[in-house]
Amino acid sequence: MILTRLAPTACSKALSLLRTIQYTHPPACPCHGAFSHSHCSAGPASSLLEGIRSLGTPTGQQREYAFEMATSSIRFGPGSTREVGMDFSNIRAKKVIIITDKTIERLAPMKTAVSALESAGVKYEIFSDVMVEPKDHSVKQAIEFGKKANGDAYLAVGGGSVMDTAKLVNLFTNFPQAEFLDFVNPPLGKGLPITKALSPLVCIPTTAGTGSETTGTAIFDLVDKKTKTGIAHRMLKPTLGICDPLNTRSMPSAVHASTGLDVLCHSLESYTAIPYSERTPRPTNPLLRPTYQGANPISDIFSFKALQMTVKYLPRAVRDPGDQEAQSQMLLAATLAGVGFGNAGVHLCHGMSYPISGGNKGYKHHGYQVDHPIIPHGVSVAVTAPAVFKFTAASNPERHLAAAEVFGVDISNARAENAGDMLSDVLKEFLYKLGGQPKGIKELGYTSGDIQGLVEGTIPQRRVLMLAPNLDEDLERQKGELTKLFEESLEY
Known part of the structure; x- marks a missing residue:
């Protein structure tokens, strides 16, 4: 045959x-x-x-036959931040290390959390030098603080940057002899498994985007490689995520938009990732089963619901930062998407975003009050989405059409071969109407001459590329496909 x-x-x-x-x-x-x-x-x-x-399937590499669902405990409700002192008192924490950033330190969410600890008689020490879109050197600074502070529990109050930094502080204070790249995703790091439980970590998100309060993933810039990487393991996931809609009311419109776009891509990518049963190799020990496993029947429910909520409520939250219903629903959508992608994984939008943000030439996104160039994570992810989902649609036209229908597209007479164009076009329209978004990576400062470097920065992101549908397994052909995707993402 x-x-x-x-x-x-x-x-x-x-x-x-x-x-x-x-x-x-x-x-x-x-x-x-x-x-x-x-x-x-x-x-x-x-x-x-x-x-x-x-x-x-390579000889000796059997395909996966099982999936696991792991997520943090979640508490959702306005005013729930006030309970965090009791949470640490209940576990008899002797000293809590609070991780936050300079902006959040001055705002109501932090003040409420600190007041709650003081009311419960819980001792604490604050690290507030987290960098937005953290870099390896800022993470190392936080880790050194954590080692010297000698706490037995952690509290993160902030966005994804704060929560991810707190996860890494928790990890390296529990493995004080470990080298910084020991647990980092290969091939940039050694990818060693985390072999014991970490200290209690409570996360209080102040943005509606990353879903980091639910996941075992922590991302940062690896500066010398001009790309992002991170650590992914179930042991990293927080003990508890307190999702208090009151805490997102201080977000500017631009931050609502960029964090919401992260939710959008989390949900779309996890819903369209390869099925968990197609992933190879099957782990030789359950401890080695990756956190990003591929789409599965449970993650599908969370991801698709998050997509529906994001399409409905994100435009409202961006247009009117005072729309409390939209804010609250976007925080819930971010958490639902976190459960979905935290187990199914993401793929090309995220893999391609890491060199886009890591290799920033000086772009500073409007609405971000920082003193350094920044391409917000959600922006770097969404800017390639129209090209990516046009490319992946052939792997599962039905899912791509279902996603397009969520945006309002009539798919009653749609043909499978048109699924990619339909989803791509409606994504462009959604981004345009949202306002303030770059219409391609050219507006971020990149030219066609940068594409080769962006491709080289994407190739090491094996943890997510392995979940990308339709991507060729041959390295040279894969580079060609990525090159075309970046070319199509230059402007639209």
């Missing part, structure tokens, strides 16, 4: 073609209703897909 002689690259292309054929006239899926999923059996096409997939 000709298929048995397919090289891995050809196998990958055949898989893409067969998926498109399979979803052009998909049979009803008994476990997902009208939408067929690539992890569901659907007749001869699925059988053929299964056979070809096995041909592309």
Whole structure:
């Protein structure tokens, strides 16, 4: 049979073609209703897909057969910040290290949290030098503070930068002899597993975007490599996330927009990631199962609901920062998306965003009161989204059409081969109407001459690229596909 002689690259292309054929006239899926999923059996096409997939699986690398759901405990409600002192008292914390930034330190969320600790008689010490979009040197500074302060519990009050920094302080104070790159995602770091439980960590988000209060992921800039990387492990996830809608009321419109775009891409990427059952290799020990596993039936529910809420409420929150309902719903959407992507993972938008923000030539996004150049994470992620989802649609047209329908597109007579264009076009329209967003990476200061460097900065992001549907496994062809995606993202 000709298929048995397919090289891995050809196998990958055949898989893409067969998926498109399979979803052009998909049979009803008994476990997902009208939408067929690539992890569901659907007749001869699925059988053929299964056979070809096995041909592309390296010897000794069995595909995954299970998924795990792990998330922090979540408390949601206006005024719930006032309970944090009792939380630390309940676990008999002797000294809490509070991690925050200079802006949040002066605002109501921090004042409420500190007052709660004092009322409960809990001792604390504050580190407020977290850098927005943290860099390796700012993280190391926080870690050194944590080691000297010698606390037995941690409290993060702030956005994703603060929460991620707190996770890393918690990790390295519990592994004081570890080198900084020991736990960092390979190939930039060693990717060592975290082998013991960390100290209690409570996160109080003040932005509605990262969902970091739910996840075991911490991201930072690796300055000398001009890219972002991070550490991902279930042990990193906070003990408790306190999601208090009162804490997001101080966000400027530009911050509502950029953090909300992170929610948008979290939900879209996790919903369209490869199914968990297609990931290889299967771990030899459950401890080695990655936090980012691929789409699964539980993460799908959280991701799709977060997408619906973001499309409905983000424009309202941006237009009117005083719209308390929209603010509250966006905070909830961020948390739901955090549960979804924190277990399913993200893919190309995030992988490509890391060199975009890490290699910033001097762009400073409007509305951010910082004294250094900054491309907010949500901006760097969303700017490639129209090109990315046009590219990934062939892997699962039904899911991409379902996503387009959330934005208001009529898909009743849509053809599978048009799914990518339809979702791409409506994403461009959504970004344009949101206002204040760069219409391509050219507005961030990049030119066609920078694309090769951006590609090279994306290639090491294996943790997320392995979940990207439709991306060729052959490295040279993969570079070509990424080059085209960056070219299409220059301007639109």
